Amino acid sequence: MKANLLINHLTRHPKYHYLLISHSFFHFYVALLTLALLLCFQKVFASEIPSESQLKATAIYRTSHFVHWPDRSPDEPIRFCIKGDKKVQQALEMILENKQNTSRQFLISNNLKQCDFIYFHEKTRFQILKAQTNTTVTISDKKDFLKIGGVVELTITQGRAAIGICQRALQEKDFTVDASLMRIADVKEAKRCVR
Numbered sequence: 799m800k801a802n803l804l805i806n807h808l809t810r811h812p813k814y815h816y817l818l819i820s821h822s823f824f825h826f827y828v829a830l831l832t833l834a835l836l837l838c839f840q841k842v843f844a845s846e847i848p849s850e851s852q853l854k855a856t857a858i859y860r861t862s863h864f865v866h867w868p869d870r871s872p873d874e875p876i877r878f879c880i881k882g883d884k885k886v887q888q889a890l891e892m893i894l895e896n897k898q899n900t901s902r903q904f905l906i907s908n909n910l911k912q913c914d915f916i917y918f919h920e921k922t923r924f925q926i927l928k929a930q931t932n933t934t935v936t937i938s939d940k941k942d943f944l945k946i947g948g949v950v951e952l953t954i955t956q957g958r959a960a961i962g963i964c965q966r967a968l969q970e971k972d973f974t975v976d977a978s979l980m981r982i983a984d985v986k987e988a989k990r991c992v993r
Contacts, residue, residue, distance in 0.1 A: 847957065848957070849885075849889070850954050851883070851885035851886045851888070851889045852889045853954050853957070853958070853959040854883075854886045854889070854917070854939060854952055854954065854959065855886050855887075855889035855890040855892075855893055856889075856893065856959065857937075857952055857959040857961060858878065858886075858890060858915060858917050858937055858952075859878075859890060859893050859894070859897075859904070861915070861935070861937065861950060861961065861979065862876050862878070862904070862914070862915055862935075864975055864976040864978065864979035865914075865915075865935055865973050865974070865975055865976075866973060866974050866975075866976070867914075867933060867972065867973045868972075868973075868974065869972070872902070873901065873902055873903075874902075875902070875903040875904065875905050876902060876903070876904050876905070876914050876915070877905050877906070877907045877912055877913045877914050877915070878890060878904065878905070878906050878907070878913060878914070878915045878916075878917070879906070879907055879908065879909070879910050879913035879915070879916045879917070880906065880916075880917045881910070881916060881917065881918045881919060881922050882918060882919030882921060882922040883917070883919035886917060886919070887906065890906060891906060894906065910930075911931075913934060914933070914934065914935060915934070915935045915937060916930065916934055916935070916936050916937065917937045917938065918936065918937070918938040918940065918943075918948075919938070919939070919940075920938060920939050920940040920941070922938070922940075931972075932970065932971050932972040933971070933972045933973060935949050935950060935971075935973065936948045936949050936950070937949065937950040937951075937952060938950075938951060938952065939951070939952045939953070939954065944962055944963075944964040944967065944986055947967060948964065948967070949963065949964060949967045949968065949971065950962070950963055950983075951963075951964075960984065961979075961982075961983045961984070962983060962984040962985075962986055963975065963979075963980065963983045963984070963985050963986065964986050965985055965986060
């Protein structure tokens with residue numbers, strides 16, 4: 799009741815109109831500012847949470863830093879092939895675009911015979927796997943990929959990528975993997991990976 803009397807009093811006196819107007823504009827601007835801040839923070843938080851494809855692409859790229867071929871020059875380009883997953887390929891392309899100033903060149907290729915790293919989507923037909931050379935690092939997110947002869951198995955859980963490596967598969971390949979990667983990977987013994 800007192801509030802209505804005050805509003806009636808203020809509306810009758812023109813010199814107090816600015817109080818009503820400034821009070822409503824103040825609330826409007828506070829609401830607008832709050833909305834703008836919420837939208838900004840939503841974009842920031844959304845950009846901080848990587849997608850599953852980004853996690854896979856990052857794991858593939860980082861794994862490449864720990865693999866060495868004894869008969870190759872260290873500045874020879876590394877070639878990636880992505881089989882059956884356009885989103886992972888696009889995410890890897892974005893990573894490689896941002897890494898152009900590194901000493902080693904990283905490329906994406908469609909020719910499986912020229913690739914150093916091949917990522918197979920979990921739904922890929924794996925007969926291709928048998929045709930790969932001993933210099934190719936094969937990677938997939940397929941469950942039990944190591945049991946069919948793969949080298950690196952990716953697992954995404956709770957926004958993190960984890961890798962499994964088959965020790966026996968490494969022994970049959972013409973490349974080496976740094977001990978630092980072996981320490982953080984889930985290394986499977988021969989009886990637990992290749993059939």
